[in-house]
Amino acid sequence: MEKKEMICIVCPVGCHMEVVRDGKSKDGYEVSGNQCLRGKVYGVKEMSNPTRVLTTTVKIREGKLPRLPVTTKGAIPKGMMMEAMKTINQVEVKAPVKVGRVIIKNLLNTGVDVVATRSMEEEARSQSQKVS
Amino acid sequence: MLNYEIVVIGGGPAGLAAAIEAKKNGAKDILVLERDMELGGILQQCIHNGFGLHVFKEELTGPEYAERFIQELKDMGIEYKLDTMVLEVSRDKKIRAMNREEGILNIHAKAVVLAMGCRERTRGAIRIPGTRPAGVMTAGTAQRFVNMEGYMTGKRVLILGSGDIGLIMARRLTLEGAEVLGVAELMPFSGGLNRNIVQCLEDYDIPLYLQHTVVDIEGKDRVEAVTIAQVDDRYKPIKGTEKRFDCDTLLLSVGLIPENELSKSAGITLDRITAGPNVNEAMETSVEGIFACGNVVHVHDLVDWVTEESRKAGRNAARYVSGALKNTGNKISVQGIKGVRYVVPQEIRPENLTGKTEFMMRVDGVYQNVKLVAKIGEEVIRSVKRRHVAPGEMENLMLDLGNIDPKNLNNLTIELVQEEGA
Numbered sequence: 001m002e003k004k005e006m007i008c009i010v011c012p013v014g015c016h017m018e019v020v021r022d023g024k025s026k027d028g029y030e031v032s033g034n035q036c037l038r039g040k041v042y043g044v045k046e047m048s049n050p051t052r053v054l055t056t057t058v059k060i061r062e063g064k065l066p067r068l069p070v071t072t073k074g075a076i077p078k079g080m081m082m083e084a085m086k087t088i089n090q091v092e093v094k095a096p097v098k099v100g101r102v103i104i105k106n107l108l109n110t111g112v113d114v115v116a117t118r119s120m121e122e123e124a125r126s127q128s129q130k131v132s
Numbered sequence: 133m134l135n136y137e138i139v140v141i142g143g144g145p146a147g148l149a150a151a152i153e154a155k156k157n158g159a160k161d162i163l164v165l166e167r168d169m170e171l172g173g174i175l176q177q178c179i180h181n182g183f184g185l186h187v188f189k190e191e192l193t194g195p196e197y198a199e200r201f202i203q204e205l206k207d208m209g210i211e212y213k214l215d216t217m218v219l220e221v222s223r224d225k226k227i228r229a230m231n232r233e234e235g236i237l238n239i240h241a242k243a244v245v246l247a248m249g250c251r252e253r254t255r256g257a258i259r260i261p262g263t264r265p266a267g268v269m270t271a272g273t274a275q276r277f278v279n280m281e282g283y284m285t286g287k288r289v290l291i292l293g294s295g296d297i298g299l300i301m302a303r304r305l306t307l308e309g310a311e312v313l314g315v316a317e318l319m320p321f322s323g324g325l326n327r328n329i330v331q332c333l334e335d336y337d338i339p340l341y342l343q344h345t346v347v348d349i350e351g352k353d354r355v356e357a358v359t360i361a362q363v364d365d366r367y368k369p370i371k372g373t374e375k376r377f378d379c380d381t382l383l384l385s386v387g388l389i390p391e392n393e394l395s396k397s398a399g400i401t402l403d404r405i406t407a408g409p410n411v412n413e414a415m416e417t418s419v420e421g422i423f424a425c426g427n428v429v430h431v432h433d434l435v436d437w438v439t440e441e442s443r444k445a446g447r448n449a450a451r452y453v454s455g456a457l458k459n460t461g462n463k464i465s466v467q468g469i470k471g472v473r474y475v476v477p478q479e480i481r482p483e484n485l486t487g488k489t490e491f492m493m494r495v496d497g498v499y500q501n502v503k504l505v506a507k508i509g510e511e512v513i514r515s516v517k518r519r520h521v522a523p524g525e526m527e528n529l530m531l532d533l534g535n536i537d538p539k540n541l542n543n544l545t546i547e548l549v550q551e552e553g554a
């Protein structure tokens with residue numbers, strides 16, 4: 001019988017769950033130990049197609065900081081992390097940016113967008129910095 | 133001398149929530165003082181997600197969580213000063229601060245909210261042998277470098293300490309192309325959240341060496357190698373268990389300490405375990421009218437709890453200013469015993485209780501199938517089951533103390549009891 005002990009990572013509570021293959025159940029797996037429904041969904045997914053949200057940064061010009069934090073707007077397959085990083089690292093944006101702005105549409109055909117996770121104003125001094 | 137009703141020191145999530153809630157509860161002149169160039173505190177560098185599930189019912193990244201509160205603060209017209217460092221707070225609530233434009237500022241407040249957060253323990257605080265080359269830094273410093281300034285801190289990295297910042301940085305540096313060789317943890321368990329062990333280490337096959345510590349650092353100008361060894365029950369390295377790693381960076385994630393220089397200057401009593409101020413049910417410190425919330429009180433792993441605790445502090449600071457907070461009746465001391473390392477708040481004034489009171493605590497080890505038991509004297513007033521508790525995960529307990537006869541209310545204790553048959 002296929003069975004796995006796992007820790008739910010959907011939220012920081014981190015429930016200790018047990019997922020057992022169960023042909024009779026609707027999802028194909030029986031999940032126990034979860035405190036909420038999201039844990040069950042995660043447990044089933046972790047056995048069939050594990051995914052993760054990716055958070056990283058992109059370069060930003062003329063912002064008050066040189067980096068803009070971004071996130072994938074949903075989870076992407078776990079195996080695609082490094083490839084996704086490569087794509088995201090090629091992007092450069094220009095301030096100002098509002099939180100939630102789409103930075104990359106449909107990342108690597110996953111159907112998931114990459115969006116900014118903060119707003120960033122222009123840096124007043126960036127003009128003079130560029131000259132020097 | 134400037135005059136305000138409430139001055140909040142620190143513009144992180146704790147300070148923001150306290151200021152907003154104070155305003156919502158009728159306080160008029162509120163001033164937030166922040167030494168950094170922007171509001172948001174440590175959240176601005178925590179670009180990973182996992183924030184806000186309780187407060188907003190959605191999963192946000194640190195900067196997103198901060199931005200919601202910053203926006204609300206601005207919309208409410210609450211005053212704040214950036215790049216302003218508070219130097220001193222006195223018992224009579226006089227504050228000395230400094231910034232480049234205005235020089236030294238002297239401010240008098242009717243109530244003060246301390247929300248300075250915490251700082252990372254450094255190498256000095258834990259005594260690591262070996263040379264002192266570049267490339268040894270705290271995980272939080274590395275986090276700021278990588279996520280905000282945009283430069284990498286090294287190519288081959290070893291991490292000492294499995295606190296959340298270390299775990300998060302193990303993943304972050306791996307994603308940015310560094311090789312993270314492992315995480316060494318002195319204790320037999322990790323101090324970080326379970327979800328971070330799974331998604332930061334296991335996902336990337338980064339080994340976690342429990343009961344290991346650094347025994348040597350080599351390198352003249354830059355770190356060249358770090359040796360770790362297993363420790364015995366008394367944390368002494370065991371000969372023959374050494375492992376040497378060629379690496380250029382050693383990150384330290386060996387814990388956080390509440391930032392309480394200012395609290396000390398005001399003569400506030402600190403708790404020996406939390407290293408933060410002792411607080412009562414109103415989040416008020418031992419000095420009347422000086423409140424505290426967030427990581428300055430005790431280190432939180434979830435910002436959501438910081439927000440809730442800080443709302444309480446802000447609300448009560450407003451009540452203090454308007455004279456609604458009572459301080460005449462008896463005081464009950466609250467203590468963590470038998471497996472519970474500390475409990476916040478440390479003191480309760482029954483006269484101010486409305487509804488249920490929330491207690492936050494940490495346990496002293498990893499336990500399965502236990503009960504958290506709250507007692508007044510010998511009488512059990514509440515007992516709740518927990519399948520799994522660990523020092524890295526804060527526990528909370530709601531107690532209804534309102535319907536207990538105040539005359540019977542004395543010493544409140546919270547302890548851990550192993551469940552029968554488990």
Ligand SMILES: Cc1cc2nc3c(=O)[nH]c(=O)nc-3n(C[C@H](O)[C@H](O)[C@H](O)COP(=O)(O)OP(=O)(O)OC[C@H]3O[C@@H](n4cnc5c(N)ncnc54)[C@H](O)[C@@H]3O)c2cc1C
Nearest residue numbers: 142144145146167173174182218248249297426427434435
């Ligand atoms: C690496 C890391 C990862 C985390 N991950 C998560 C997570 O996944 N999920 C989650 O919910 N929580 C997480 N947390 C916890 C959360 O970020 C903190 O609990 C929260 O930021 C604490 O808020 P605070 O306002 O008390 O402190 P801080 O955010 O540290 O803010 C304190 C502020 O006070 C200012 N200050 C200090 N001294 C002075 C002075 N003398 N004068 C003026 N200003 C001063 C500082 O500059 C700072 O802005 C994480 C924390 C860290 C460090």
Ligand code: SF4
Nearest residue numbers: 008014015035036039
């Ligand atoms: S099961 Fe629910 S409560 Fe438990 S960790 Fe998962 S999401 Fe959080």
